[in-house]
Amino acid sequence: MRYTYSEYVSIFKALADETRLKIIQMLLDGELCACDILEAFNITQPTLSYHMKILTECGLVRGVKDGSWMKYTVNNERLMMINDVYKCIEKR
Structure with a gap:
């Protein structure tokens, strides 16, 4: 494994x-504005911000400010970490 356990x-x-x-x-379908994500859920904006904070802090998602909006994308490198763990487990 090429990352620390805490990162995983x-x-x-x-x-x-x-x-x-x-x-x-x-x-996974592409970049989305926070407002678009919010429309798909029955949650408040502060709740969405909480979830996005967790996803960005671990590096799974990247957020970029665009005017008054936040736009988010998946960090594919971090998603590959999941694959690394699976490969490690599979070898055993």
Whole structure:
């Protein structure tokens, strides 16, 4: 494994939530504005901000400010970390 265990743990903790998994699924189709993500859920803006903070802090998602909006994309390199863990487990 080429990353530290703490890096893997933060990713798996972030993915251990149904809303965050759905957000990642949505972002796999391309960049989305926070307002577009919010429309897909029955949550408040502060709740979305909380989820996006967790996803960006672990590096799974990148956020860029565009005027008054935040736009988010998936960090594919971090997603590949999940694949690395699977490969490691599979070898055993």
